[in-house]
Every structure is written in structure tokens, then in C-alpha cells.
Amino acid sequence: MSANNASDLPGVSDRLAYNAMRNWKERLIETVLLAAAAISVLTTLGIVYVLVSESFHFFQNVSIIDFLTDTQWTPLFDDAHFGIMVLISGTLVSSGVALLLAIPMGTIIAIYLSEFANPKVREVAKPILELLGGIPTIVFGYFALLVVTPILQFFLPSLPGFSLLSAGLVMGIMIVPYIASLSEDAMRAVPMSMREGAFAMGSTKLYTAVHVVVPAAISGLAASYILGISRAVGETMILAVAAGMQPNLTWNPMEPAATITSYIVQVALGDLPHGSIGYQTIFAAGLTLLLITLVFNILGQWLRAKYREAY
Amino acid sequence: MKPLTTEQIRAVIAKGKFRDNLFKAIGVFCLAFALLVIVALIADMLLKGAERFTLDFFLNFASRRATQAGILSAWVGSLLVMLVTALAAVPLGVAAGLYLEEYAKRNWITNIIEINVTNLAAVPSIVYGLLALGIFVYMFGFGQSILSAGLTLALLILPIIIVATREAIRAIPAMIREGSMAVGATRWQTCHYHIIPYAMPGILTGVIIGLARAIGETAPIITIGALTFIAFLPPVPFSEIDGGGSAGLFDWVMSPFTVMPIQIFNWTSRPDPAFEVNAAAAGFVLMVMVLSMNAVAIYLRYKMRKNIKW
Structure with a gap:
């Protein structure tokens, strides 16, 4: 109290005035730091605001029923159709291909590194995996289109130049490091005593890994898979480069197709006027994408809460 | 049996x-x-x-002829965008991390911020592009400029820097704070003279990993409408400009631009195989940039784990 009034009082030492200044400065700094932390909340609000407000204009012109059930996506033609299923199918097929590769491979690498490899191999392999995770996706896109597609065409002559298959496979390779690294962390966190218990009962290493360590680490594994799914669904450049950009309602990975993300890129590359319906479609597509990732994340959190085991 | x-x-x-x-x-x-x-x-x-690895490749602008095309505007653009990103994301991220670890009380505001940071890390990067298109490009009127791109990528890597800062701060034992406060330091003085310097290597690692991620990001920058063909450089401060007069100190932030990943995308999607060579060369340059940044970060982390013993 006295510190606050110190400066008004005559004859009070400068030191109290200095303290008052100091308290005021502390308060100010705390407020500035809080403001910086609040930027993250503002970002979320900004994302929701932009996507919802532009999509709102979009849905004034296009009914939600059409949006969800139409089987054509031709927003820039005169005869415009807005069936988001067309883009969702491309997203799901490419993500499916990627995850079919990435989840088994990532899990095997994680089990190997955590349960079988000697510490030296692990010390070297983990940083290299992290490096692999840092490679820009546009480089993977180049790789998918100009290296992987020709190799696949050698085995599957009917594969077109753009396909969900080659984009999906490269996307899988891109996701492997995330899954391997996170799953390995989760399995290493399982206490040694559990493994020792299993070994004492005569289990082999593999049996211990599969029947003791993996169940104990399952919530961490689920979290890594969910991250992998989010990456796959939101991946853009590999698909924009290697999967072709024409909308195509298909469940066949051998065909080219547009995804939600590659459609946004395609529109952004062109020159659509601000406020036109074509401009609004990318926000409706973005909102759909965000909702899909949100659903997977909520599912992941629910799974984690359900199967979480604490030691 | x-x-x-x-x-x-x-x-x-x-x-x-x-x-x-x-x-x-x-x-x-x-x-x-x-x-x-x-x-x-x-x-x-x-x-x-x-x-293509000749000096000309680094000093030439994009061109219709594959053999004469270079990456000058792309690497200059990437560096300038990274400059804006770092200037925005580093102070914000460190301040936010510091607040959450050293100042925040356990209340609902802190909870919301923490949940937010976790969830933002899972948002696809192209969604940040849409955010920037709506807010930076049109609402704030920054247009399709280096400023818009830099701020977009700053928001994108903010969670990475916040998490790295928090982990680095959390590793500092409580006795450091107690010692500092016991001799009369305020909270901010403790942070300024002890917490931030000791957390620096960890923060730096996070910053480098974040920037390495940002320099390779393509989708959000395409979304805000970066041009794919740029045959000029942003104005150098105080240089002569064509219309007369001289450029201001910060004119370059509002300039149109292109970046390395967009140049690679542009060359990859052309049917002419001659441009594949350019794409490969530019891709290699980008890989070297990103991988060396990551390697520095991994090395820093390794050094840190070895050296610091409280």
C-alpha cells in the first residue's frame, strides 16, 4: 500500500518511489507476456472466424444438402456443382494409402528401436529419422512425380502419370518418422520392471514387445497414429504435384484425383476475385478439412483417455 | 498336462x-x-x-528458357520471409512460453491457452494460409507481400517455439529462481538474468527447427497468392526506384515475392523435362538449407544434454 502512494508523500525516501516504479514495471511486463500468450488463442479464433464467415456466404448460395450429396465438383464451370464428397474421396484414398504404409512401418521401426536395437544404433537412427521428418513436402512431391511414379509404372504399366497411389506412398514415407519417433518415445516410457517380469516368465523379446510393451504404451501409439492421420489429411504439396488436380469421385488409388488441399492450391494459383463464389469455395473446403482433422483429434483424445495406463 | x-x-x-x-x-x-x-x-x-550448379543459377532470375533460369528471386525471397518470420515468431513465442512457465496461475485462462497451443500444432498448414488470406491479405490490407507471408509462417511455427521454450525453462531447477529471489530480484529480473540465458540453447534449438519447417512450407504461401514468376528483387532500402525518389527503409516488406518451394513447384509442374533439371537443382539447394538447419539444431541439443549439469 505504502509503495503505491510513496511518490505523493513528501520526504519519503527515493527508494520507496523506486519500489513503486518497480512494481508497476513488473505488472506491465506480466501483461505484455500474457498478451503474447493470448496470440495463440487469437489465431484459433481468427481461423474459426475466417472459415465460418466465408463459408456462411458460400452456404447462402449453395445448400448444405447439395454440398454433402452432389457427386460432381465443378465450381468454376457455368454449370456449377459443389459436391464436396468428390474432394473428400481423394483425401481419404490418398490418406488411406499413406497410412497403410506408414502405420505398420512406423510401428515396426519403433518396436525395433525401443526393444531390439542396441543403444548405439538408436543414438544414430533417431536423429536421422528426425532429419527425414524435416524434409520439405515440396521435395517429396518432386520425388513422387519424377522418381516414384516412373518406378511404379515399371511394375504397373497401366498407372497414369498422376495417381493417388504414388502420392500416397510417398506421403506414407513422409509420415513414418513421426509415427516411429513418437511411438518409440511411448514404448521407452514403459517401466523396465514390466519387461523383466515378462522375461522372468520365459517370454521371448518379441512376445514381450507385442504382449506387454505395446499394450502398455497403447495410448502413446494411438496419439502417434492420430498425428499421422492429421498429417496425411492436411498434406498438400505432394498431392498437388503428383496426384493431378482434376476432381474425380473415385475409391481407386490408381486414378488421379484432386483432394481438399490440392483444390485449395489450384484455386489459389489462379486469379479469383475476392468475394466471388469460387473464392468462397476454398474456405468451405478448408472448413471441411478442419472439421475432419478435428474429428480425428477428438477421437484420438478419447482413445487416449480410455486406454491410458499409468505406472 | x-x-x-x-x-x-x-x-x-x-x-x-x-x-x-x-x-x-x-x-x-x-x-x-x-x-x-x-x-x-x-x-x-x-x-x-x-x-545447374553454377554461379549463374544463383544469380539469375526465373526465365522461360530452362538453361538460363535461376533462383535469385527465390532465395532472396525465402531469406526475407524468414527474417520477418523470425522477428515476429521469436519474441512472441519466447514471451508466451515464459508467461506459461513462470507467470501463469493455474486458472481457466492458462488452461485455454495451453489446450490451444497443443491443438494449433495439429492444424494443417494450408488452413493457416486461408487464415492469412482472409485476415492479413484482405482485412489488414497487407496484400500478397513478404509481410503477409512472414506473419503467416510466424503463426505456423509459434507452437513449435512455445513448446521448445517451455521445455527449456522447465529443465531449470527451482533453486535457481529461489536463489535469485532470495537476493531481492523481482520475477522479471529473475527471468531476464537467469531463466532466459539458461534456457537459451533450448530456445535456439526450437527456433532453428521452427524456421527449418517454415522455409520448406509451400501450401500456406501459395494460398495467400505468392506469384510464381518474379523477375525482380524487393527494393533495397534507400535505393533509387524507377519512378524517381528512393525506397524507404521498410518498402521491401510490402513487395511481391516468390520463395524457394514455390519456384520448385513451378518448375516441377511444367511439362518440359528441361525444367525438371532446374527443379532438381533448386530442390537440392532447399534440402541443403533445411537439413543443415536441422543438423545444427540436433547438434545443439546433443551438446546441451552433455554439458549442462545443475
Whole structure:
């Protein structure tokens, strides 16, 4: 109290005035730091605001029923159709291909590194995996289109130049490091005593890994898979480069197709006027994408809460 | 149950060992395959792009003729965008991390911020592009400029820097704070003279990893409408400009631009195979940039783990 009034009082030492200044400065700094932390909340609000407000204009012109059930996506033609299923199918097929590769491979690498490899191999392999995770996706896109597609065409002559298959496979390779690294962390966190218990009962290493360590680490594994799914669904450049950009309602990975993300890129590359319906479609597509990732994340959190085991 | 004979027990053990070894082989194979892909990727770009690694490639603008095209505007653009990103994201991220670790009380505001940071890390990068298109480009009127791109990428890597800062601060033992406060330091003085300097290596690691991520991001920058063909550089401060007069100190932030990943995308999507060579060469340059940044970060982390003992 006295510190606050110190400066008004005559004859009070400068030191109290200095303290008052100091308290005021502390308060100010705390407020500035809080403001910086609040930027993250503002970002979320900004994302929701932009996507919802532009999509709102979009849905004034296009009914939600059409949006969800139409089987054509031709927003820039005169005869415009807005069936988001067309883009969702491309997203799901490419993500499916990627995850079919990435989840088994990532899990095997994680089990190997955590349960079988000697510490030296692990010390070297983990940083290299992290490096692999840092490679820009546009480089993977180049790789998918100009290296992987020709190799696949050698085995599957009917594969077109753009396909969900080659984009999906490269996307899988891109996701492997995330899954391997996170799953390995989760399995290493399982206490040694559990493994020792299993070994004492005569289990082999593999049996211990599969029947003791993996169940104990399952919530961490689920979290890594969910991250992998989010990456796959939101991946853009590999698909924009290697999967072709024409909308195509298909469940066949051998065909080219547009995804939600590659459609946004395609529109952004062109020159659509601000406020036109074509401009609004990318926000409706973005909102759909965000909702899909949100659903997977909520599912992941629910799974984690359900199967979480604490030691 | 009948007890097993010695032979049967040996057979069971042999089967178990065989399965262990089989799995080990599969594990090594998967790991080797993943590593092989990086090697193949780098080797392919290096070999295919080798003929373009001349000084001209770095000093020429984009061109319709593949052999004369270069990456000058792309690498300059990437550097300038990274400058804006770092200037925005580093102070914000460190301040936010510091607040959450050192100041925040356990209340609902803190909870909301923490949940937010976690969830933002899972938002696809192209959604940040849409955010920037709506807010920075049109609402704030920054247009399709270096400023818009830099701020977009800053928001994108903010969670990475916040998390790294928090982890670095959390590793500092409480006695450091207690010692500082015992001699009369305020909270901010403790942060300024102790917490921030000691957390610096960890923060730096996070910043480098974040910037390495940002420099390779393509989708959000395409979304805000970066041009793919730029044959000029942003105005140098105080230089003469065509219309007369001289450029201001910050004119470059509002300039149109292109960046390395967009240049690669542009060259990759052209049908003419001559441009594939350019794409390979530019891709190799980008890979070297990103991988060396990551390697520095990993090295820093390794050093840190070895040196610091409280």
C-alpha cells in the first residue's frame, strides 16, 4: 500500500518511489507476456472466424444438402456443382494409402528401436529419422512425380502419370518418422520392471514387445497414429504435384484425383476475385478439412483417455 | 498336462529365437528402407541437378528458357520471409512460453491457452494460409507481400517455439529462481538474468527447427497468392526506384515475392523435362538449407544434454 502512494508523500525516501516504479514495471511486463500468450488463442479464433464467415456466404448460395450429396465438383464451370464428397474421396484414398504404409512401418521401426536395437544404433537412427521428418513436402512431391511414379509404372504399366497411389506412398514415407519417433518415445516410457517380469516368465523379446510393451504404451501409439492421420489429411504439396488436380469421385488409388488441399492450391494459383463464389469455395473446403482433422483429434483424445495406463 | 521333454523345450526356445531374429531382420529392413529413401532423394536431385550448379543459377532470375533460369528471386525471397518470420515468431513465442512457465496461475485462462497451443500444432498448414488470406491479405490490407507471408509462417511455427521454450525453462531447477529471489530480484529480473540465458540453447534449438519447417512450407504461401514468376528483387532500402525518389527503409516488406518451394513447384509442374533439371537443382539447394538447419539444431541439443549439469 505504502509503495503505491510513496511518490505523493513528501520526504519519503527515493527508494520507496523506486519500489513503486518497480512494481508497476513488473505488472506491465506480466501483461505484455500474457498478451503474447493470448496470440495463440487469437489465431484459433481468427481461423474459426475466417472459415465460418466465408463459408456462411458460400452456404447462402449453395445448400448444405447439395454440398454433402452432389457427386460432381465443378465450381468454376457455368454449370456449377459443389459436391464436396468428390474432394473428400481423394483425401481419404490418398490418406488411406499413406497410412497403410506408414502405420505398420512406423510401428515396426519403433518396436525395433525401443526393444531390439542396441543403444548405439538408436543414438544414430533417431536423429536421422528426425532429419527425414524435416524434409520439405515440396521435395517429396518432386520425388513422387519424377522418381516414384516412373518406378511404379515399371511394375504397373497401366498407372497414369498422376495417381493417388504414388502420392500416397510417398506421403506414407513422409509420415513414418513421426509415427516411429513418437511411438518409440511411448514404448521407452514403459517401466523396465514390466519387461523383466515378462522375461522372468520365459517370454521371448518379441512376445514381450507385442504382449506387454505395446499394450502398455497403447495410448502413446494411438496419439502417434492420430498425428499421422492429421498429417496425411492436411498434406498438400505432394498431392498437388503428383496426384493431378482434376476432381474425380473415385475409391481407386490408381486414378488421379484432386483432394481438399490440392483444390485449395489450384484455386489459389489462379486469379479469383475476392468475394466471388469460387473464392468462397476454398474456405468451405478448408472448413471441411478442419472439421475432419478435428474429428480425428477428438477421437484420438478419447482413445487416449480410455486406454491410458499409468505406472 | 504332460511335462515337455527336453527336445520339445529346445524346439520351443528355437522357435522363439527364430521369431525374434525374423522380427529383428524386418525391423532393420524397414529402417534401412526409410534411410534409403532419403539417400535416393538426395542422390537423385544432386545427380539430375548437377549441371545447374553454377554461379549463374544463383544469380539469375526465373526465365522461360530452362538453361538460363535461376533462383535469385527465390532465395532472396525465402531469406526475407524468414527474417520477418523470425522477428515476429521469436519474441512472441519466447514471451508466451515464459508467461506459461513462470507467470501463469493455474486458472481457466492458462488452461485455454495451453489446450490451444497443443491443438494449433495439429492444424494443417494450408488452413493457416486461408487464415492469412482472409485476415492479413484482405482485412489488414497487407496484400500478397513478404509481410503477409512472414506473419503467416510466424503463426505456423509459434507452437513449435512455445513448446521448445517451455521445455527449456522447465529443465531449470527451482533453486535457481529461489536463489535469485532470495537476493531481492523481482520475477522479471529473475527471468531476464537467469531463466532466459539458461534456457537459451533450448530456445535456439526450437527456433532453428521452427524456421527449418517454415522455409520448406509451400501450401500456406501459395494460398495467400505468392506469384510464381518474379523477375525482380524487393527494393533495397534507400535505393533509387524507377519512378524517381528512393525506397524507404521498410518498402521491401510490402513487395511481391516468390520463395524457394514455390519456384520448385513451378518448375516441377511444367511439362518440359528441361525444367525438371532446374527443379532438381533448386530442390537440392532447399534440402541443403533445411537439413543443415536441422543438423545444427540436433547438434545443439546433443551438446546441451552433455554439458549442462545443475
